[in-house]
Amino acid sequence: xxxxxxxxxxxxxxxxxxxxxxxxxxxxxxxxxxxxxxxxxxxxxxxxxxxxxxxxxxxxxxxxxxxxxxxxxxxxxxxxxxxxxxxxxxxxxxxxxxxxxxxxxxxxxxxxxxxxxxxxxxxxxxxxxxxxxxxxxxxxxxxxxxxxxxxxxxxxxxxxxxxxxxxxxxxxxxxxxxxxxxxxxxxxxxxxxxxxxxxxxxxxxxxxxxxxxxxxxxxxxxxxxxxxxxxxxxxxxxxxxxxxxxxxxxxxxxxxxxxxxxxxxxxxxxxxxxxxxxxxxxxxxxxxxxxxxxxxxxxxxxxxxxxxxxxxxxxxxxxxxxxxxxxxxxxxxxxxxxxxxxxxxxxxxxxxxxxxxxxxxxxxxxxxxxxxxxxxxxxxxxxxxxxxxxxxxxxxxxxxxxxxxxxxxxxxxxxxxxxxxxxxxxxxxxxxxxxxxxxxxxxxxxxxxxxxxxxxxxxxxxxxxxxxxxxxxxxxxxxxxxxxxxxx
Amino acid sequence: xxxxxxxxxxxxxxxxxxxxxxxxxxxxxxxxxxxxxxxxxxxxxxxxxxxxxxxxxxxxxxxxxxxxxxxxxxxxxxxxxxxxxxxxxxxxxxxxxxxxx
Numbered sequence: 001x002x003x004x005x006x007x008x009x010x011x012x013x014x015x016x017x018x019x020x021x022x023x024x025x026x027x028x029x030x031x032x033x034x035x036x037x038x039x040x041x042x043x044x045x046x047x048x049x050x051x052x053x054x055x056x057x058x059x060x061x062x063x064x065x066x067x068x069x070x071x072x073x074x075x076x077x078x079x080x081x082x083x084x085x086x087x088x089x090x091x092x093x094x095x096x097x098x099x100x101x102x103x104x105x106x107x108x109x110x111x112x113x114x115x116x117x118x119x120x121x122x123x124x125x126x127x128x129x130x131x132x133x134x135x136x137x138x139x140x141x142x143x144x145x146x147x148x149x150x151x152x153x154x155x156x157x158x159x160x161x162x163x164x165x166x167x168x169x170x171x172x173x174x175x176x177x178x179x180x181x182x183x184x185x186x187x188x189x190x191x192x193x194x195x196x197x198x199x200x201x202x203x204x205x206x207x208x209x210x211x212x213x214x215x216x217x218x219x220x221x222x223x224x225x226x227x228x229x230x231x232x233x234x235x236x237x238x239x240x241x242x243x244x245x246x247x248x249x250x251x252x253x254x255x256x257x258x259x260x261x262x263x264x265x266x267x268x269x270x271x272x273x274x275x276x277x278x279x280x281x282x283x284x285x286x287x288x289x290x291x292x293x294x295x296x297x298x299x300x301x302x303x304x305x306x307x308x309x310x311x312x313x314x315x316x317x318x319x320x321x322x323x324x325x326x327x328x329x330x331x332x333x334x335x336x337x338x339x340x341x342x343x344x345x346x347x348x349x350x351x352x353x354x355x356x357x358x359x360x361x362x363x364x365x366x367x368x369x370x371x372x373x374x375x376x377x378x379x380x381x382x383x384x385x386x387x388x389x390x391x392x393x394x395x396x397x398x399x400x401x402x403x404x405x406x407x408x409x410x411x412x413x414x415x416x417x418x419x420x421x422x423x424x425x426x427x428x429x430x431x432x433x434x435x436x437x438x439x440x441x442x443x444x445x446x447x448x449x450x451x452x453x454x455x456x457x458x459x460x461x462x463x464x465x466x467x468x469x470x471x472x473x474x475x476x477x478x479x480x481x482x483x484x485x486x487x488x
Numbered sequence: 489x490x491x492x493x494x495x496x497x498x499x500x501x502x503x504x505x506x507x508x509x510x511x512x513x514x515x516x517x518x519x520x521x522x523x524x525x526x527x528x529x530x531x532x533x534x535x536x537x538x539x540x541x542x543x544x545x546x547x548x549x550x551x552x553x554x555x556x557x558x559x560x561x562x563x564x565x566x567x568x569x570x571x572x573x574x575x576x577x578x579x580x581x582x583x584x585x586x587x588x589x
Contacts, residue, residue, distance in 0.1 A: 100563040193543030207543040236549040237542070306526040317503060324504075326578055328567035338581040339504075347506040355505055360522055362503040363491070376529045378539025383532070385540055418521055434543045 001028035003166040004481050008068055008220045011166065015063040015071050022055040022063070022071030022115065029073040029117045032164045036486030041139045042149075042159035044078050046118035047085045054115045063113075068223055070113030075159045075168040078119040079126055080211060081200035082106050085116070089202045090134035091124045093323050093330045093349035103200025104235065105169060105211045105228045112227040120155030120168060124351045125320070126176055126204045128152050129423040132414045133353045140410070141184060142482040143448055147407040150180030153214070157184040160214045161482060167224055168214045173205045174308050175402075175427025177212045178439035182402035182451020185441040185480060187221045187468070188214050190427075192459045193434035194239035196225075197232030203319040205312035206237070208431040217478055218440060218468040222246035225461065241459070249462050250469045255290030257467065259283070260395035264301040265426050265453075272405045274445025279401045279452050282442040285474055286399070286467075294395055298387040301429055303380045308428035309421060310364045310377035316354075317361025323349065356417060385433040392457040397467050400426055402439040402451035430455055438464045441477040449480070490523040491516060 001024065006014075014020045030048055037043055051073070058071045076082055079089040081099040083106075088094040102110070109116065123133035131139045131154025139154045141147040142162040149158040153170025157180035160168050170177040172190035181188025189212040196211045203209065213224035229243040261283065266276055287293050325331040325345025332344035350358070364373035391398065403426060413420045430437040435458055442452035452471075456464040472478050496516045500507045507515050570577040 097567055100566055101559060194546065207541065233551060237544055237546065239544060240546065240549075300532070303529060303532055306528045309522070310526050310529075321504075327576055328569075331569050335579050341579060341581070342504040343506050346504050350505070355507075356518070356522070358503050358505060359496070359499055359519060360526070363495075363499045363519075363523070364526070366499065366502065372530070373526065375539055376532070376534060377526075378541055379534035379537040380529055380532055381540040382537050383534070417518060418525060421522075421525070432540075 001025065002163055003028070003032070004163045004216065006166070007217050008072060008166060008215070008223055011072060012068045012070070016065050022058040023052060025071060026051050026055040026073050026115055026117060029165050032162070032486070036162045036164060036484070039140060039145055039486060040142055040158050040162045041137045042120055042155040042162065042164060043075070043118045044088065044090065044121050044136055044155070045086045047116065050084070051115050051117045058113060058115070067113055069109070069227055072114050072167065073117045073165050074109055074114045075118055075120050075156060075165040076106060076116050077153050077156045077168070077170045078122055079171055079202040080106055080169055081202070082116060082119065085119060087119065088136070089125050090122045090136055091349065091351065091354070092135045095330065097328060101200065104197035104232045106200065108228045114167070117165060120153070120159055122155055123152035124354050125202065125316070126152040126171055126173055127316070127353050127357050129175070129179055129420050130413065131155060132410065133351060135351055138410065141407050142484045143184065143407070145484065146409060147448065148183065148410050150183035150407060152176040153180050156214050157181055157186055157188070160184070160186055160216065162484065162486070166216070167220065169211055170214055171201055171209055171211050172431065173208045173312055174431050175424045177214065178402050178427050178437060178451065178453060179423065181214055181439040183407035183449065185449030185477070186214050186216060187218050187478070188212060188439045189221050189225055189461070190430060190437045191225060191229065191461060192239070192436040194237055195229050195436070195459070195461070197230070197235040197238045199232055199234040205315040206319060207315060208312055218465055218472050219247060219250060221438070222250060222465045239459070244462055246461055246465050249466050252466055253289065254286055254467055254470045257291045257397065258294050258395040259286055259291045259467070260294050260296040260391050260398045262296050262298045262301070262391070262398055262400055264298055265400035267404060270404050272445055275401045275403070275405060275450050278443030278445060278450040279399065282452050282471060283399060285471060289470060289474060296391045296395060296398070298391065298429065300380065300383040300387050304384060304429040304432060305421060305425055307377040307380040307384065308424070308432055309360065310373050311381065311432070313357040313361035314364050314374050315361070317358045317365065320354070320358055353417070381432045384429050388433045388435055397463055398455040400453045400455070402426060402453040406445050406448035406450060426453060434458060436461045436464055438468055440468045440471065441480070442471070443477055489520055490527060491520050
């Protein structure tokens with residue numbers, strides 16, 4: 001069983017026809033992990049016994065023919081709580097933390113019959129763009145093991161790209177699903193803020209965080225988003241409106257649609273020209289299919305990075321105050337005062353990048369700088385949001401590159417935090433505005449996959465899947481596989 | 489310089505973090521370049537613009553004022569390092585027998 005050869009619907013059909021069992025799918029996932037993960041390093045923890053038990057139960061009660069996710073293995077990013085399975089957010093701070101409840105997204109996947117096989121590596125507390133900030137291990141890009149898989153959901157991307165699991169969940173605060181999806185040739189979704197409950201997602205930037213799926217195909221992605229979306233009484237910021245079926249309009253094509261091309265997202269002086277060339281070629285495909293390509297402007301885009309780093313870091317500095325060494329998580333030894341417990345536990349438990357963000361956030365919220373930093377960034381956020389409101393009055397969807405380059409070398413940016421922050425330049429405005437965005441494979445540059453970013457209006461994920469699906473049907477980029485097979 | 493070593497020490501104190509004295513200089517330099525980057529916002533005219541502080545413009549989320557069972561107390565203690573008499577036990581907290589409290 002090679003997950004790369006099948007869509008979720010095809011796997012489902014085989015399950016229903018009893019050509020394959022849920023146990024066999026779960027065993028196939030572990031066999032592939034055994035063969036490849038020493039090199040890829042996607043997983044932090046495996047729960048084989050529990051997964052096989054769940055698979056046996058699924059086989060015994062029979063696959064629900066109306067539930068396409070039933071019996072399908074999934075991997076979950078390590079900042080999403082899984083009851084009884086260690087959840088560390090790749091931090092020494094939570095090295096031995098075993099959640100006593102499931103995140104709502106985890107619970108919904110279980111209810112849909114999916115079987116979680118383990119937890120996936122990430123940048124510590126989701127802060128980073130390469131997964132090199134994990135306290136535990138390095139994850140490599142299956143397309144080229146000398147390159148990063150992107151981040152912060154790098155383990156989630158690498159696991160699907162290496163064929164270890166057909167689906168994984170990640171989280172996206174400033175691009176952490178879309179950038180790794182782009183770097184590994186996958187489909188990755190950042191839903192509208194509020195679409196998916198954040199309950200049980202270890203908080204980073206609470207007004208920006210969203211959970212989203214990684215899959216090989218567009219329809220697979222829509223099917224998983226169907227399962228995890230919806231209002232949750234346990235998350236008051238979750239959207240109270242209806243959740244549509246995201247596959248409903250998927251095959252309606254792009255004829256007559258207006259596709260906006262934001263000029264600020266196409267840096268013609270970019271070092272790696274292959275990225276923009278691939279996206280421009282994709283726009284030609286859309287034009288040939290009858291879409292109208294419209295030049296648009298998002299004039300406040302250049303303020304996205306500074307506004308994002310202030311807001312996300314300020315929210316993080318507040319969210320991460322809960323890690324105090326008292327109730328759970330890492331506690332330093334040999335402490336002699338309350339201050340000592342806090343300071344030593346935090347200083348020993350957090351990694352360097354997390355400390356940088358906490359420091360920046362604390363500084364931006366401090367009394368002398370609040371107006372110039374936090375308030376100013378919130379105002380910039382309003383202007384960025386209004387840019388999107390304005391263009392969506394005129395176009396149905398926006399198309400841009402997801403990143404300015406393909407996957408970079410391991411070690412290439414890790415000592416230069418500013419260069420790493422700039423990797424998010426095309427993805428952070430989306431989180432600030434709260435709109436949904438999907439990255440899909442659209443070609444290759446330097447033999448590495450290129451991601452195309454589709455951005456939609458609030459709660460219009462249906463449009464994104466429709467536009468993405470039309471491109472996927474017309475091209476075969478999603479069928480390309482990395483040469484890496486493991487074991488060499 | 490947008491930030492100096494003294495400010496870094498002060499902010500670390502507020503954030504309950506310890507920056508080792510030998511790395512304060514390098515850390516300050518790094519923070520300085522990050523703060524210089526975020527201060528590009530100075531060039532943006534935001535006169536009269538309301539700030540956006542939430543991801544979704546959804547106000548006053550209500551629920552019935554009805555008691556519901558929360559997570560089991562024993563369960564919640566599973567991640568507690570040390571406990572005593574039904575409480576979380578912590579190391580000695582006050583340097584001189586608690587008199588500073």
